[in-house]
Amino acid sequence: MKFTFRGGVHPPEGKELTENCAIAAGPAPKQVSILLSQHIGAICEPAAEKKQEVKIGDVVGNSEAFVSAKVHSSVNGIVKDIALRSHPVLGRVNGVIIDVSPDNVTKMPAAQSLFTDFDINKYSEQAILDAMGNCGIVGMGGAGFPTKVKAIPNPKSPKETLVINACECEPYITCDYRVILEWTDQFMAGVLLMKKGSGCSKCYIGIEDNKPEAIRILKEKTSRHADVEVTVLKTKYPQGSERQLINAVLGKIIPTGQIPPMAGIVVCNVSTAAAVAEAVVTGAPLTHRVVTVSGRGIKKPGNYYAPIGISAQELIDHAGGLTDDAVKVIMGGPMMGFAIGDLTTPTTKTTGSILALTAKEVGKAKFGRVQTNCIRCGRCLDACPERLNPTKIAHAVKADMLDVAQDTYITACMECGSCSYVCPANIELTGYIKTGKILLARKKKNLPA
Amino acid sequence: MADINRLIVSPSPHTSNGYSTKAVMLDVIIGLSPAVLAGIYYFRLNAVLLIATCVISCVLTELICCKIRKKASSVGDLSAVITGLVLAMSLPPALPLAYAAIGCVFTIAISKMVFGGLGCNPFNPAMVGRVFLTACFGMAMTTWTMPASLNPEMPYIGSSDAVITTTYTADETTTDAITGATPLGWVKKAIKTRNLEDASRIVQANYANSQVKACFYGYTGGCLGETSAIALLVGGIYLLIRRTIIWVVPVCVLGSAFLFAEVIYAFDRTAFANPLLHIVSGGMMICAFFIATDPVTIPISRKGMAIFGIGAGLLIMLIRTFGGYPEGVMYAILIMNAFTPLIDRACKVKPIGGVPGGK
Numbered sequence: 001m002k003f004t005f006r007g008g009v010h011p012p013e014g015k016e017l018t019e020n021c022a023i024a025a026g027p028a029p030k031q032v033s034i035l036l037s038q039h040i041g042a043i044c045e046p047a048a049e050k051k052q053e054v055k056i057g058d059v060v061g062n063s064e065a066f067v068s069a070k071v072h073s074s075v076n077g078i079v080k081d082i083a084l085r086s087h088p089v090l091g092r093v094n095g096v097i098i099d100v101s102p103d104n105v106t107k108m109p110a111a112q113s114l115f116t117d118f119d120i121n122k123y124s125e126q127a128i129l130d131a132m133g134n135c136g137i138v139g140m141g142g143a144g145f146p147t148k149v150k151a152i153p154n155p156k157s158p159k160e161t162l163v164i165n166a167c168e169c170e171p172y173i174t175c176d177y178r179v180i181l182e183w184t185d186q187f188m189a190g191v192l193l194m195k196k197g198s199g200c201s202k203c204y205i206g207i208e209d210n211k212p213e214a215i216r217i218l219k220e221k222t223s224r225h226a227d228v229e230v231t232v233l234k235t236k237y238p239q240g241s242e243r244q245l246i247n248a249v250l251g252k253i254i255p256t257g258q259i260p261p262m263a264g265i266v267v268c269n270v271s272t273a274a275a276v277a278e279a280v281v282t283g284a285p286l287t288h289r290v291v292t293v294s295g296r297g298i299k300k301p302g303n304y305y306a307p308i309g310i311s312a313q314e315l316i317d318h319a320g321g322l323t324d325d326a327v328k329v330i331m332g333g334p335m336m337g338f339a340i341g342d343l344t345t346p347t348t349k350t351t352g353s354i355l356a357l358t359a360k361e362v363g364k365a366k367f368g369r370v371q372t373n374c375i376r377c378g379r380c381l382d383a384c385p386e387r388l389n390p391t392k393i394a395h396a397v398k399a400d401m402l403d404v405a406q407d408t409y410i411t412a413c414m415e416c417g418s419c420s421y422v423c424p425a426n427i428e429l430t431g432y433i434k435t436g437k438i439l440l441a442r443k444k445k446n447l448p449a
Numbered sequence: 450m451a452d453i454n455r456l457i458v459s460p461s462p463h464t465s466n467g468y469s470t471k472a473v474m475l476d477v478i479i480g481l482s483p484a485v486l487a488g489i490y491y492f493r494l495n496a497v498l499l500i501a502t503c504v505i506s507c508v509l510t511e512l513i514c515c516k517i518r519k520k521a522s523s524v525g526d527l528s529a530v531i532t533g534l535v536l537a538m539s540l541p542p543a544l545p546l547a548y549a550a551i552g553c554v555f556t557i558a559i560s561k562m563v564f565g566g567l568g569c570n571p572f573n574p575a576m577v578g579r580v581f582l583t584a585c586f587g588m589a590m591t592t593w594t595m596p597a598s599l600n601p602e603m604p605y606i607g608s609s610d611a612v613i614t615t616t617y618t619a620d621e622t623t624t625d626a627i628t629g630a631t632p633l634g635w636v637k638k639a640i641k642t643r644n645l646e647d648a649s650r651i652v653q654a655n656y657a658n659s660q661v662k663a664c665f666y667g668y669t670g671g672c673l674g675e676t677s678a679i680a681l682l683v684g685g686i687y688l689l690i691r692r693t694i695i696w697v698v699p700v701c702v703l704g705s706a707f708l709f710a711e712v713i714y715a716f717d718r719t720a721f722a723n724p725l726l727h728i729v730s731g732g733m734m735i736c737a738f739f740i741a742t743d744p745v746t747i748p749i750s751r752k753g754m755a756i757f758g759i760g761a762g763l764l765i766m767l768i769r770t771f772g773g774y775p776e777g778v779m780y781a782i783l784i785m786n787a788f789t790p791l792i793d794r795a796c797k798v799k800p801i802g803g804v805p806g807g808k
Contacts, residue, residue, distance in 0.1 A: 006801060011464055171464070243802070256802035328457050334464045341458040357463060365465040367457040372470055372526065373568030377744045378695070387801040389749065412800045417462030424468045425568075431460035 003251075004234035005244040007385040009418045011237060011335065013210060014172040014361075017301040018294045023178050026291070026306025027318035028106055033085045033095040033346040034060050034071050034309045039144040041067035046096055052079045056107060057285050060096040069146040070136040071096075074287035074307035076104040086345040088331045088338035095309070095346065107288050109305055110278045115185035118281075120192045128197035128280055135279035136286050136349075141165060141176075141240070141269030142332065144350040147276065150266060151198040160264040162200040163249055164191055164273060166207040166214065167233065167240035170333025173353045175290040176270035178303045180214045183274055188221050190273030191228060193280050198266045203228045206249045208235040237335060238416045242267040244385050256386075256412045271352070286349055293319040297326025297356030306347065312354050313343040326356040327366075334361075335417040364426050372425045380419035380429060386412050390419035394429040397436030402443065405436045413437070470567070474527035476693040480684035481534055481739060487677035492542040492594065496673050502546045504533035506553035514562035528567050529557060535575035535739055538674025539732060539779070540582070543594045552582040572786045573746045576779045583779070633731045633775040678729035685738030694742040697751050701758025702737040702765075703728060709766040721770070732778035733765065740778065746786045753789075753796035761785045 036044040044061030048054055054073040061071035077098040087093040131137075132148035139145045153159070168176045180187055195203045205222065207215055209232050222228045231249045233239055243254050246265055254260055260267055275286050287308055294301040299320025306315060312329065316322060322329070330337040331351055347354070359366060380390040389408055396404035410433060419429040442448070489496045511529040515522045533553060540549060556578030561570045583590045674681075688694045710724035727733065732740070741747065747757050761781045768777025 009466070011466070253802055256800050257805040258802075327455065328463055330461075330463055332461075335462045337461055337463065339456075339458045339461070339463060341456050362457075362463055363465045363467060364469070365459075365463055367459055372523075373566060375470060375473070375568045375744050376747075376749050377473060378749050379692075381749065381798060385801075387798065389798040391749070392798075408797075409800050409805065412802065412805065415461070420462050421465055422468070423465075424470045424473050426465065426469070428460065430462060434460055 003231060003248040004236055005239065005247045005385060006387060007383050007418065008236040008238060008244070009383050009421045010235070011171050011421060013235075014294065014334075015174055015177070015210065017172065017296070018174045018292050018303055019177060021174070021178070021302040023109065023182055023290050023303050023305050025106060025108075026288075026304040027310065027314045028104070029075065029100055029307060029310045029314055031080070031097065031099050031311075032073075032075050032077075032307055032309030033097050033311070034073060035085060035087060035093050035095040035346060035348055036061045036071060037087070037090060037093050038071060038308075038348040038350065039069045039138040039146055041065060041069065041146055041149070043094070044068065044071055046082045046094070048073075048079050048096055050079055050081060053077075053101075054079060054098060056105070056287060059285075060098075067146060067149050069138045069148075070134070070285070072136055072285040072287050073098055074107075074309050075100045077101045086340070086342045087348075088340055088345060098309070107307070109183065109288075110186060110282055110284070112183060112185050114281055115189045115277060118185065118189040118192070120189075120196055123193065123196070123280055125197055125199070128193050128276070131280040131283070132197065132276060135275070135284065137272060137275050137279055138286070138349050139269055140271040140275060140289060140350055140352065142336070142350050142352065144348070147194075147268070147272060150261065150268075151194065153199050154261070157262050158264060159198050159200050159261060159266050160202065161250065161266070162191075162195045162198060162203040163242075163245060163265060163267045164194075164203065164205040165240055165242070165245055165267055165269050166205050166211075166218070167245065168211075168270075169208060169235075169237045169240035170335055170337070170353075171237075172294040172355055173292050173333055174294070175292045175303055175352050177211055177214055179270050179274050179290060180211075180218065184217055184221060186277045187270060187274050189281065190275070190277035191268075192225070193276050194266070194268050194273055195228070197276075200266060201227065204249045205230045206233055206239075206245050207231070208233050208239055210235040237418065238385060238414075241385065241414060241416060243414070256409070289347075289349065289351075291315060291347060291351060292353040293355075294353060295326070295330075295355040295357045296361055297323050297328075297358045299323055308349055308351075309346045311344045311346055312340065315347070315354055316343065316356065322356050323358070325358045325360075327359050328355075328357045328362055330355040330357065335421070336415065365420070369426050369428070371427050374425055374427060377424060379422040379424065383418040383422045385416060385418060386414065388413055390429045390433065391427070393436065394419075394427065394432035397432045397439070402436060402440055406440060410436050410440065470526045470528075473693055474531055476688065476691050477531050477739070478527065478534065480688040480693065481531075481538070481674075483680035483683045484538060484674045484677060484735065485534065487680035488538060488542075488674045491676060492673060495542040495594070498546060499540060499542060499544065499549055499673060500534065500537040502549050503537035503540075503553050504530055506550040507533035507536070507557050510554045510557040511562065514558055515566075518562070523566055526567060532557060532561070532574045532578070535674075535735070536578045538735060539575065539579050539672050539740075541590060541593055542673045543592060544582075544586075544589055548582060548586045548589055551585075552578040555581050568745050570745060571789070573740060573743050573782050576740065576782045576786075579779045580783065633769065672732065675732050675735050678734045681734040681738055685734070688738065688742075694738065695751070695754065697754040698742045698747065698758045699737040701755050702741050702762040703733070705759040705762030706733060706766050707762075709763055709770075713770060727766065727769065731769075731776045736761070736765065736778045736782065740782055741785075746789060748789050748792040748796060750793070750796045750798050753792045756792050756796065757785050757789065760788065 042063045042065035044063045047062045048060040058073045060073050077100045080097045080099045084092040085095040137147040218230045233248050393408050393410050417430045507529040556574045560574045560577040564570045707724050710727040713721045764781035765777040
């Protein structure tokens, strides 16, 4: 039975560019920049000094705060500097810049033989949580919430249900899909470890119906586990958003302002589950991940297992380079990703894809786009998954009436981009709402606008 | 890295569906075309000239206003074309073209461009135009012609009021036009008698409810585009399928009007007209599908649209039954347009997870 949620849009999927590309080796970098903020929570303090020799897996950033995660070196090398590097969201962030040594070994994905006949009873709950913490596992779907903090039992709100996010609702991205197809046993082990580590009694794997091969494999694997179930969902953006995922899989609506753990639900991404499995079974820290390099502005799209901290330029070059008609390079997906102009921007634990789009793919959302008056057609209200009034919020921000914007629930917006996608007048609704949120946050802290 | 210079950095989303305001307007024009064609079929040359005059006047006025405002011409979004079409459809076919042109200039300049152009007008421009013309040229606005396709021998509504103008030539006698009352005209006449006995005589004597079919297909007197209910219905269904309009407004307008008409019809069957007649005659159909659905001037939430539709339907029937005019669409719509901001405030859209902080 297919489940779904209210609103949403269905952009062209673009998955055909890379869904059949097996995970390939990434480029061998000359330099990596391990950013000290790759997660929600406190920014790490550097744990390495200039000219220090580091090996792959060494801790280079750490924090005392409860909500934080360690960062590790992804190469053998010498620390060149602790300096600012571009970050798509935060602007400029400190990172540990490491020059790669000639003796660097290209790390391969974990051998799948390690996960066949996986026995969950070999690992205690505490061991699982410790591995998550020591290996710096964070939510790799984009938000980057430290997984240990998410899974740690909280007596005040016990967790009962684990929902695995296998939707990959953004167009073009296929990294999680390939992980399910190629690292199936590792992924299943990760699911069981997440379930045990968080203390959940039941697990659902939510997957969109545009991945029939993955559905078939998962249904076969989960048939052995009574408390792990595959739920097929209608393909619609943003099905992978955790609130919409919980709504579609469990039929529950999380109240505005609350997070799923308050309702006893834990949501986990596919790559994160695979990383947990590798961390617990082999002890390897999170230093590499699968990144989809795609879009019609890339000459040879594919899925690459690349070290974290490699620059976007190196990945793009490894994938054949940009075509002549590429106009936008995006870290993330086309709906919520961040356009970058500086290709030295390093990847982080949460970078699932790097896209290069042509003018045709960008369509009327182009630079110098002509925005006409809002005709109040209501398409944005119909498309909003949270049932907000995007045009009212955006125009309140435009008219500098932030109190009206707050009144119309601007903070409930998750910036999914569905409203801008459907607007016939080509208004940058999401852009205005993002600006409004930043202005409101600065106002709260009494910073100048 | 000369590449960097051509990369665009702008906020997400980085893609969009292909729809545009012009495409929305084009859909409305396609939805109106069955009724436009019906109007031309029934009223021949008068219809063609009137529609052409209205559309050209509206477009030219918008062009000139944009020039005065020193902004790029917004004529390409086709909204002026639609205002011209809808206004033409709601005018009597024999209206002198000069009057129609004046009405168009007034409405585009004053009720739309002065407020800021598309999306900024508080009142429906076509209805403002019609009200302006009714105020200025009342007589001409209430002179109706019968459809050219009608057989003069056939009994039709208001036959007792018909005036046949004929020109005599050497070879034959041709009938130019037959002016006569419209279905709503004699309904109003019946009501004005304030006397149920007299009213029932008039309504019965004029084959009242057997004329529903005439009004449905359109071979009756009336405004240019309003006579053929079926043509409007076909266009309306097209718009519903394309999601250019939402089902809430037509259903609420027609539903509430029908309910009101049913109630008073039940009160006295011989003195008041059949509710179906009210639905298919006059501006009711064009209002339900093309006028009350103008997104700029109606509430934006579904609940608000429902309130707007119910209010409009009720007002139309109130004016038809108890007001001084045989047709109430234009005033009903303008009155409800005035309520739109209040309705929007009352029907605030709430997030799916509830209002932050409980409730």
